[in-house]
Amino acid sequence: MKDGDLVIRFQNGEEQAFDELVKRHYSTTHNLLVRLSGNSMDADDLCQETFIRVYRSLRKFKAQSQFSTWLYRIAVNVANSHHRKEKVRQLLSFGNDPETMAVDESTEPRELDPEMWDAIHNLPQKQKMVLTLRIFQELPFKEVASILNMSENSAKVNYHHAIQRLKERLGEKE
Amino acid sequence: MSIERRINSLKGSSHEPGDAESFLTNLKGEIIQRDRRRQNIINSVSGLVVALAMGVGIYINNPAADSTFSTVDMSEIIIDLSDQPDSITVFDDEEFIVASMDYLIGGTELISTGWSIIEDLSLYSYLETGEKISQEERS
Numbered sequence: 315m316k317d318g319d320l321v322i323r324f325q326n327g328e329e330q331a332f333d334e335l336v337k338r339h340y341s342t343t344h345n346l347l348v349r350l351s352g353n354s355m356d357a358d359d360l361c362q363e364t365f366i367r368v369y370r371s372l373r374k375f376k377a378q379s380q381f382s383t384w385l386y387r388i389a390v391n392v393a394n395s396h397h398r399k400e401k402v403r404q405l406l407s408f409g410n411d412p413e414t415m416a417v418d419e420s421t422e423p424r425e426l427d428p429e430m431w432d433a434i435h436n437l438p439q440k441q442k443m444v445l446t447l448r449i450f451q452e453l454p455f456k457e458v459a460s461i462l463n464m465s466e467n468s469a470k471v472n473y474h475h476a477i478q479r480l481k482e483r484l485g486e487k488e
Numbered sequence: 489m490s491i492e493r494r495i496n497s498l499k500g501s502s503h504e505p506g507d508a509e510s511f512l513t514n515l516k517g518e519i520i521q522r523d524r525r526r527q528n529i530i531n532s533v534s535g536l537v538v539a540l541a542m543g544v545g546i547y548i549n550n551p552a553a554d555s556t557f558s559t560v561d562m563s564e565i566i567i568d569l570s571d572q573p574d575s576i577t578v579f580d581d582e583e584f585i586v587a588s589m590d591y592l593i594g595g596t597e598l599i600s601t602g603w604s605i606i607e608d609l610s611l612y613s614y615l616e617t618g619e620k621i622s623q624e625e626r627s
C-alpha cells in the first residue's frame with residue numbers, strides 16, 4: 315500500500331494507518347536527523363517531535379507533494395529550530411556546554427570518518443541540509459529543493475558550495 | 489580519495505535507530521500527555537476568562553456598584569468653608585471683653601448672695617448660743 319493511501323485512511327479516521335507510516339519512515343527520518351543534529355541523542359527527541367507534528371497536521375495534508383517530501387520538510391524545520399536554540403544556548407554558556415560534551419560519541423556514525431563528519435557538521439546550515447538530503451537520503455535535486463523551499467538551481471548551487479568548502483577544509487587527497 | 493568518495497563512504501555509517509515499535513509506543517504516550525497538558529491549559533484559560541467576564545458583568549450590571557460611595561452624603565460631613573461663622577459663639581475682641589464683664593458683674597450677685605447666707609447662718613448660730621447661755625443663767 316502506498317503512503318498516499320495510508321494518509322487517506324488516516325484522514326478517514328483509521329488511526330492504525332498512522333502507525334504504519336511511522337514504521338515505514340522512522341529509520342530514514344531518524345538518520346536524517348542524526349546527520350542534521352550531529353548526535354543520536356538529539357535525533358531521538360527531534361524524531362519524536364517530527365512525528366508529533368506529522369500526527370497533528372496529517373488531517374490537513376492535501377497530498378500536493380509526496381508524503382515523504384512533506385515529512386522531511388517537517389523534520390528539516392524541527393532540526394532548524396533545534397539548531398537555532400542550540401546556537402543561543404552555546405552563546406549563553408560561552409561555549410562550555412557540559413551536555414554536549416557528555417554525549418557518548420562511540421555510537422555515532424561519526425566513528426567512520428570523524429574528520430569528514432566534523433567538516434560536514436560545521437558547514438553553513440543550508441549547505442549542510444542540501445548535502446545531507448542529496449547524498450545521505452539520496453534524493454534528487456528537485457525533491458531537495460521542494461523540501462527546503464528553494465529553487466532547484468539554488469539547491470544545486472548550495473551543493474556545489476558545500477563540496478568546495480569541504481575540499482578547502484580537508485584538502486583533496488588523491 | 490576524492491571528497492565525493494569520502495562522503496559516499498559515510499553513507500554506510502547510517503546510525504541504527506531503536507526499535508520502531510517502542511518508538512511508536514513512546515510517541516503515542518507523548519501525544520496523549522501533550523493533549524492532556526494542552527486540555528488543562530485550555531480549561532484553565534477558559535475558566536479564567538469566564539470568571540473575569542462574570543466579574544465584569546456583575547460589576548457593570550449591579551446598580552449598587554456605582555452608588556457604593558454615593559450612599560453616604562458627603563455634603564453633610566464636609567465643612568463648608570465659605571459659610572459665615574456662628575455669630576452667637578464667635579466674638580470680636582471688644583465684644584468678648586464686654587461679655588466677660590457682664591458675666592463677672594452678674595457673678596457678684598451670686599457672691600453677695602453667698603455672703604449673706606453665711607452671715608445669716610452665723611447670726612443663727614450666735615442666737616442659738618446666746619439662748620443656751622441665758623437658759624444656763626436662769627437655771
